[in-house]
Amino acid sequence: MGTKFGANPLICLVFAEGSKMTALYDRDYGQWAETMADLLAQGRFAELDITNLVEEVSDLSNRDRDQLLNSLRLIVHHLIAIVEGFRGAFEPERYTGVGCDRGGVPC
Template sequence: MTDLADLYQTDYAAWAQRNAELLRTHRFDELDIAHLLEELGDMGKSERHEMENRLLILLAHLLKWDYQYQTLSERWREFKGDSWRETIIEQRDRIAKRLRKSPALKSSLDEIQFEAYADARVLASKETRLPLDTFPERCPYTWSQILDDDFYPESRP
């Protein structure tokens, strides 16, 4: 194992700085290629994972809005869904920012949505205590609706 590979195991920040320095000075033969490839692969996974998590939270809140908002607002006149609205706004903003920073994610959005929605459905069921089959098996929202700042689903009885 090279000194640089050892450094990867003991001081990640120093390893990254050293590889960056080697790249800047075009000393490619000294790079820790194996670990660099691993890190680059993990970066893509990390971006995708963050997008999936944000989308999961957004979709769960859209489902709660869609399937429980009216019931709660009728039961408690003071219930306006402010915390749900804030979460929906925040997640939309963060998803939009992530898409601007990592436009390559756009090619995987349908797959990410499919995976996130399955978990969002379960989360919405747990948080609302409504049966899982209350929520559609497939995501009922289009991408334009999901990302539209003015879209809040119609409350279903």
């Protein structure tokens, strides 16, 4: 009865394992991620670092969304550049104007 979790040694063991996993997460993320994958594959759910695992899964979805949005922005940017390039090819007067004439040589 000397622990904050009562006399159940299993609960104490799970808490201790969780503490070790949190320390591993802080110390070596790569090793932590491999350990979490191994524990999941083996069905050893009681040993998982649930707090950090939930945070990482949430961050993963945010990173995927951000990466998708950045890719879409880049595609739109390139499409606009392509359209502007075609306009320039067919509307040369649009790109000539004051200060463009260099000694009788048009731009």
